[in-house]
Amino acid sequence: MNERKLYVKSYGCQMNVYDSHRMADLLAPEGYVETGAPDDADLIILNTCNIREKAAEKVYSELGRVRLLKESAAREGRRVTVAVAGCVAQAEGAEIIRRAPVVDLVVGPQSYHRLPDLLAREQRVVETEFPLGDKFNFLTLPSIAKTKSRGISAFVTVQEGCDKFCTFCVVPYTRGTEVSRPVEKILVEVANLALGGVREVTLIGQNVNAYHGEDRDGRVCTLGRLLERIAGIPGIARLRYTTSHPCDVDDDLIAVHRDLPQLAPQLHLPVQSGSDRILGLMNRRHTRADYLRIIDRLRDARPDIAFTSDFIVGFPGETEEDFVDTLSLVDEVGYSGAYSFSYSQRPGTPGATMDGQIPGDVKSERLQRLQAAITRHQAAFQARCIGLTFEVLMEKPGRRTGQLTGRSPYLQPVQVMAPAHMIGAMVPVTITGTIANSLFGTLAASPRIDAQSLATAGA
Numbered sequence: 001m002n003e004r005k006l007y008v009k010s011y012g013c014q015m016n017v018y019d020s021h022r023m024a025d026l027l028a029p030e031g032y033v034e035t036g037a038p039d040d041a042d043l044i045i046l047n048t049c050n051i052r053e054k055a056a057e058k059v060y061s062e063l064g065r066v067r068l069l070k071e072s073a074a075r076e077g078r079r080v081t082v083a084v085a086g087c088v089a090q091a092e093g094a095e096i097i098r099r100a101p102v103v104d105l106v107v108g109p110q111s112y113h114r115l116p117d118l119l120a121r122e123q124r125v126v127e128t129e130f131p132l133g134d135k136f137n138f139l140t141l142p143s144i145a146k147t148k149s150r151g152i153s154a155f156v157t158v159q160e161g162c163d164k165f166c167t168f169c170v171v172p173y174t175r176g177t178e179v180s181r182p183v184e185k186i187l188v189e190v191a192n193l194a195l196g197g198v199r200e201v202t203l204i205g206q207n208v209n210a211y212h213g214e215d216r217d218g219r220v221c222t223l224g225r226l227l228e229r230i231a232g233i234p235g236i237a238r239l240r241y242t243t244s245h246p247c248d249v250d251d252d253l254i255a256v257h258r259d260l261p262q263l264a265p266q267l268h269l270p271v272q273s274g275s276d277r278i279l280g281l282m283n284r285r286h287t288r289a290d291y292l293r294i295i296d297r298l299r300d301a302r303p304d305i306a307f308t309s310d311f312i313v314g315f316p317g318e319t320e321e322d323f324v325d326t327l328s329l330v331d332e333v334g335y336s337g338a339y340s341f342s343y344s345q346r347p348g349t350p351g352a353t354m355d356g357q358i359p360g361d362v363k364s365e366r367l368q369r370l371q372a373a374i375t376r377h378q379a380a381f382q383a384r385c386i387g388l389t390f391e392v393l394m395e396k397p398g399r400r401t402g403q404l405t406g407r408s409p410y411l412q413p414v415q416v417m418a419p420a421h422m423i424g425a426m427v428p429v430t431i432t433g434t435i436a437n438s439l440f441g442t443l444a445a446s447p448r449i450d451a452q453s454l455a456t457a458g459a
Contacts, residue, residue, distance in 0.1 A: 006033065007037065011046070012049020015204050044082050046082075050086075054344075055088055083103070087170065103124075105119065152393065153199070158208065159206070167282055168349060178212075182213050186226065199235065199424055203239070203242075271291050271310070272312050274325040275326060288329060312342075316355065327370065330373045334380070385431045389444045390429055408439060430442050
C-alpha cells in the first residue's frame with residue numbers, strides 16, 4: 001500500500017482534538033501517515049467547531065488558503081483531497097461545497113467513522129445525517145507506538161451531545177442529544193493509553209457528568225463510578241473531566257472528589273451568568289443559589305478544590321444590574337481562572353431571535369470589566385500557590401536547557417529544572433514563583449498542599 005500523508009487541523013474544544021486523533025487512527029490502515037504541514041499532504045481535514053462567533057467564516061478563510069495549496073499540488077501532478085469535518089460541517093452541510101468548491105467531502109461529527117468508505121468513492125460527498133449506530137463501534141484503538149507519540153496526557157470521549165438546549169448553544173443541533181459510551185469500551189481504551197505511556201486522562205463530553213453508560217452487567221454507570229473504575233487501571237496517575245453542567249453534579253460525583261486520590265482537585269463548572277433572570281432566559285435550569293450550593297458541597301468534600309468556569313456577557317436582555325450579579329458571583333466563588341465571551345448569535349438557536357440584543361460596544365465594555373475581575377482572582381490564586389509543594393506531572397522539555405515543563409494538580413504549567421528521565425513521572429515540586437499563567441518551582445522531597453492556603457471563597 002502506497003503511503004499517503006494526512007494533515008488534520010483541529011478547531012475549538014478538546015473533543016475535536018480527540019476526534020482528530022481518532023480520524024488519523026481510522027485512516028492509518030488505509031495508508032495515511034500524519035504530517036504536521038499541509039503543504040505536502042494528500043488529504044487535508046479541517047475539523048471544525050461552531051461554538052464561537054464567525055466560526056464558519058474562519059473555516060472559509062482557511063479554505064481559501066487550502067485552495068492555493070491544492071492548485072499548487074495539481075500543477076505538480078499531485079492530487080489533494082480536502083475534507084471539512086466537525087460541527088461547522090454539520091451546520092453548513094452542502095453550503096460548504098457551494099461556497100468553497102475546493103472541498104471534496106463534508107462529514108459531520110457523528111459520521112466520521114465512515115471516512116474510509118466516503119474517500120473511496122472519489123467524488124464529492126456530504127454526509128451529515130445522524131446515524132442510528134454508535135460511531136465508536138467502528139473506531140479502532142491507536143497503536144501503542146502512536147499513543148506514545150502523543151504524549152503523556154490524553155483526552156477520552158465518554159459522552160457526546162446535550163439534552164439541555166441552552167438558548168445560546170448549537171451543540172444539540174450539531175452533536176445531537178446525549179449518548180454515553182459503554183463502560184467496557186472506555187476501560188479498554190484507557191488501558192491501551194496507559195500501555196502507551198499515558199499517565200493523565202481527561203474524560204470529555206459536551207455534558208460529561210450526564211454520563212450514563214451501560215456497564216458489563218447491564219446497569220447504568222454514573223460518571224463518579226466510571227472514574228473509580230478508571231482509577232484502578234495501572235499506570236493512570238491523574239484523572240480529570242470536562243465539561244460539566246451544574247444540574248448533573250450528583251452524590252456519586254461529589255463522593256469521588258472526596259475519596260479518589262487520582263482525581264485532580266480542579267473542576268471546570270460553567271455557570272454563564274450570575275443573574276437568575278438571565279439564567280432563566282438562557283434555559284440553564286439552575287439558579288445562582290443552586291450553583292453556589294454545589295460549590296459548597298464540593299468544597300466540603302475536597303477543601304483544596306479550585307474552580308474554573310465559563311461566562312457569557314451581553315446575553316439578550318442583560319441589564320447592568322444583571323451584569324453586576326455576574327461580577328459578584330466571580331468575587332463570591334473566587335475562581336482560579338475562567339473563559340469569558342461576548343454573546344454571539346448562533347443561527348438556529350432561540351437566543352439569536354430574542355428581543356433585547358445588546359449593542360456591541362456595551363458587550364465589549366462589560367467583557368473587559370469581567371475579564372479584569374477574573375484576572376484578579378486568578379493572580380491571587382497563583383500567588384497563594386507560592387511556597388506549597390504539589391505533585392507535578394512532568395510532560396516535556398522546557399524552553400531552557402535542563403528544564404522540564406509539567407502540570408500542577410490545578411492544570412497550571414510548571415517550569416522546573418529537572419533531569420529528562422523524569423518526563424512521565426509525578427514529581428513533588430515546591431512552587432517558588434509565578435508569571436502570567438505559569439508557575440516556577442524546584443524539586444522537593446514530598447508533596448504538601450495546604451488546603452486552607454488555597455481556599456478561594458471570598459478572596
